[in-house]
């Protein structure tokens with residue numbers, strides 16, 4: 001059923017996403033590669049291992065044991081508290097994003113088994129309005145964390161976001177504290193939370209739940225940070241080091257625990273969950 005929702009008919013011009021067609025050109029190594037092979041490798045390039053953006057539904061399929069997924073709060077959608085118009089009214093923008101992605105908002109949450117371990121999982125989808133965090137993303141993730149706490153399960157979030165959703169203003173920023181408070185209560189019960197940073201994980205998401213993992217994992221070459229490089233450079237009036245907002249740079253400077261290639265992510269998460277819950281029983 002999840003697979004049915006993956007079929008996207010609209011052609012894409014976004015080079016970071018897998019475009020339609022039998023063959024595609026990798027934006028990283030510029031080689032032409034067979035699309036099916038890319039998909040078999042969980043949306044990575046067979047030539048250079050470039051990680052394409054992965055839709056949330058495919059991510060869930062790649063991590064959760066077949067037939068064990070239960071989605072939570074599937075119908076939660078956003079209101080328009082500010083009556084926000086930026087070129088078009090916010091409800092219209094949301095409707096457009098829903099039609100484009102087949103999702104109700106920028107995150108899917110639920111529970112399932114990861115190599116036999118029961119977990120709570122939240123997966124963000126960058127294709128839905130840049131994975132921006134508004135009230136629905138914050139509420140769904142908070143409920144996922146709270147249910148994981150109640151069921152004494154580890155919680156895992158796969159992040160992909162440009163940050164807070166500007167159309168919801170301060171309500172969007174409040175999601176940072178709400179999710180962080182839920183994670184603090186989860187930690188008080190000595191239950192693990194693992195954060196996975198994918199390309200990109202930025203701003204208000206990086207400044208809250210994405211950086212609060214007991215273990216923080218990133219995919220290779222992901223863009224991770226708070227503010228964009230140009231803004232920082234203009235503010236501090238200094239040259240920034242090459243690639244300073246990449247997984248590899250952050251790993252070198254002690255801000256990440258692991259960089260894990262997508263093909264190994266499920267096995268690595270299973271290993272960590274096994275280790276962290278064994279000592280916790």
Ligand SMILES: [Zn+2]
Pocket residue numbers: 026027028029030031045046047048049050
């Ligand atoms: Zn490539």
